[in-house]
Amino acid sequence: MKVALDVHTHTIVSGHAYSTIQEMAKAAAEKGLQILGMAEHGPTIKGACDAAYFNNLSVIPEEIYGVKILVGAEINILDTYGSLDLSEKSIRKLKIRIAGIHHSCYRPGTVEENTDAVIGVMKNPLIDIISHPADGTADLDYERLVQTAKETRAMLEINNSSLSPSRGKEKAWECHKQLLTLCKKYELMVIMGSDAHISFDVARYDHIYRLLQEVEFPEALIINDKPDLFWQRLKRNEK
Numbered sequence: 001m002k003v004a005l006d007v008h009t010h011t012i013v014s015g016h017a018y019s020t021i022q023e024m025a026k027a028a029a030e031k032g033l034q035i036l037g038m039a040e041h042g043p044t045i046k047g048a049c050d051a052a053y054f055n056n057l058s059v060i061p062e063e064i065y066g067v068k069i070l071v072g073a074e075i076n077i078l079d080t081y082g083s084l085d086l087s088e089k090s091i092r093k094l095k096i097r098i099a100g101i102h103h104s105c106y107r108p109g110t111v112e113e114n115t116d117a118v119i120g121v122m123k124n125p126l127i128d129i130i131s132h133p134a135d136g137t138a139d140l141d142y143e144r145l146v147q148t149a150k151e152t153r154a155m156l157e158i159n160n161s162s163l164s165p166s167r168g169k170e171k172a173w174e175c176h177k178q179l180l181t182l183c184k185k186y187e188l189m190v191i192m193g194s195d196a197h198i199s200f201d202v203a204r205y206d207h208i209y210r211l212l213q214e215v216e217f218p219e220a221l222i223i224n225d226k227p228d229l230f231w232q233r234l235k236r237n238e239k
């Protein structure tokens with residue numbers, strides 16, 4: 001697979017990541033990427049920036065070192081109703097719009113409540129990607145998520161960082177396996193995200209590759225080597 005994109009990375013702006021936009025872009029260019037997304041944590045994560053950052057993104061060049069730059073956010077899903085921590089006005093300014101559950105900002109409910117929250121966000125016409133639904137933070141009904149993804153065109157992310165043993169997310173491997181098995185059954189296209197918090201990890205998908213092999217997941221269902229398809233799939237580019 002010739003990887004062309006990684007749209008889930010973080011820069012120093014996220015408060016616990018260590019590279020600048022320029023350093024991330026340089027790493028992406030060196031790895032031959034066409035598209036790099038920097039999805040900074042939403043304001044509820046301790047140390048992350050507030051809405052003012054997201055409202056001034058137009059100063060950032062569209063392309064750096066030959067790589068298309070999508071700066072945006074990984075917005076927090078706050079509750080079982082699917083509330084988000086950035087306003088619609090701010091979200092509209094983002095070039096990459098990811099939303100996900102983080103344990104420091106979310107009080108888990110029942111499987112049904114958690115699933116309803118994520119499904120509500122998938123149906124939000126502004127949100128393109130659900131980050132690490134299978135990291136084990138909240139119990140979710142993956143079959144319903146996969147079925148909803150088929151209808152809404154929201155993408156479910158397979159997240160390299162949560163699969164790393166150093167993160168200590170014990171359920172992540174099994175949950176990702178369950179999710180990928182369902183994606184294969186329903187022929188759902190998925191997106192891989194490195195969730196890099198430093199430039200060296202841009203487009204790092206090593207744990208994912210092991211998992212893909214284990215479940216014999218077809219490359220045809222991975223969007224990261226299909227940049228044209230990726231552009232079409234962004235809800236704002238939909239025809």
Ligand SMILES: [Zn+2]
Nearest residue numbers: 010014016041
């Ligand atoms: Zn982070």
Ligand SMILES: [Zn+2]
Nearest residue numbers: 074100131132
């Ligand atoms: Zn995240």
